[in-house]
Amino acid sequence: MSQSLQTFPHWGRKIIAIGRNYAEHAKELGNAVPTAPFFFLKPTSSYALSSAKMPTIEVPKGSNVHHEVELAVIIDKPGRDITAHSAMSHVGGYALAIDATARDLQDEAKKAGKPWSTAKGFDTFTPIGDLIPTGMIPDPNNLTLWLKVNGELKQNGPTSDMLFKIPQLIEYVSSITTLERGDVILTGTPAGVGKMSPGDVVDCGVKTTGASADLFRMQFRVVERPGFGVFGTGRV
Amino acid sequence: MSQSLQTFPHWGRKIIAIGRNYAEHAKELGNAVPTAPFFFLKPTSSYALSSAKMPTIEVPKGSNVHHEVELAVIIDKPGRDITAHSAMSHVGGYALAIDATARDLQDEAKKAGKPWSTAKGFDTFTPIGDLIPTGMIPDPNNLTLWLKVNGELKQNGPTSDMLFKIPQLIEYVSSITTLERGDVILTGTPAGVGKMSPGDVVDCGVKTTGASADLFRMQFRVVERPGFGVFGTGRV
Ligand SMILES: [Mg+2]
Ligand SMILES: [Mg+2]
Numbered sequence A, B: 001m002s003q004s005l006q007t008f009p010h011w012g013r014k015i016i017a018i019g020r021n022y023a024e025h026a027k028e029l030g031n032a033v034p035t036a037p038f039f040f041l042k043p044t045s046s047y048a049l050s051s052a053k054m055p056t057i058e059v060p061k062g063s064n065v066h067h068e069v070e071l072a073v074i075i076d077k078p079g080r081d082i083t084a085h086s087a088m089s090h091v092g093g094y095a096l097a098i099d100a101t102a103r104d105l106q107d108e109a110k111k112a113g114k115p116w117s118t119a120k121g122f123d124t125f126t127p128i129g130d131l132i133p134t135g136m137i138p139d140p141n142n143l144t145l146w147l148k149v150n151g152e153l154k155q156n157g158p159t160s161d162m163l164f165k166i167p168q169l170i171e172y173v174s175s176i177t178t179l180e181r182g183d184v185i186l187t188g189t190p191a192g193v194g195k196m197s198p199g200d201v202v203d204c205g206v207k208t209t210g211a212s213a214d215l216f217r218m219q220f221r222v223v224e225r226p227g228f229g230v231f232g233t234g235r236v
């Protein structure tokens, strides 16, 4: 008996995040515009639900954590070596997401040739909204993603700017790793990424391009990460 | 009702792999010996079970895929900000594993400052054995890991050479990401890594140091990855 796809953050097994899939974002960080897609993994323990009582993003003390608003694709039908042609039949829905990133740790990792997993993997670093059924999004290339920090618009970009479209992303990813039901592909962020600090309020939304109403919107409060972990105390 | 920990590869949600945790292995690849632990993520879809009818490692065509035999730690009790002092109470067992690595893709990623996820994440890139109960391993620092390719001994190293011991690894990892039941920590590989080619037979085992019998051993056949994925055809 399979679980409802709506509860994917509770049992889905992987988050595949595409890097630099919007040219303007690649450029704003000083990176080349990619000629092929690439991805990194985030742990599913990094989900922070917009439906929580107090949706919260936790920032490790002293870290420069950036917001990256993204369209999440939720896989329904599993597959491997999926062709771009049949890719959309594997999609069970969409969601609004933030790919929170400790930019300082990512910059260090990039310089050292080390993995991005820590920079991208802290608890609460993948804020995610409710499943949006495919019926509500007939064309995922005709959406606009926006994000505000303390009411100020920071990101506002159309998914039509994606360098690699969803069918190509599914083809690419599934040529490396089998996609399972409940897996999530984060499709990259438009330009305008920037810092989130404790005390900030982050609002974001997704709408059909040109429409006034959002298909989904969510709000998170930013706090300093509590606890006395090795990372937090600077012991490592 | 919780599932039996023995079936962790079927439902566990993350694989955290520690890099360069044996000094001799760090050196053999020309890397500095780390002063702090670091990790990367592998998708759980990369598990290949030693209990399968035909245990197989699939090598993408033309790729230089290396074996890294490792001790896997299986988490039973979940936790966050776990102290080294209490860490061992979270361990539900161990397993023998191989952290298969497309060294060519990893070298490219390191040079380009890009994530390691593809190099480490192909289907079948995490061969894994049966759960070994903690009662069979009173001291995980007193084990020897070995690996043969076509009968020739390639890796043979004691877990006492780990730079960061299991309690420290659990403390470090859980200070970043919550550990859940069924999660796996791969604890790094001793020296002697090398290429696996289609047609090779890979044997590996784990034993108490000085003992003649293995606690667990497993065998995998290496084949070329079938299918017509984007990666396999060189289209990307
Ligand atoms: Mg990585
Ligand atoms: Mg992103």
Ligand SMILES: [Mg+2]
Pocket: B017, B018, B019, B068, B070, B099, B186, B188, B189
């Ligand atoms: Mg390894």
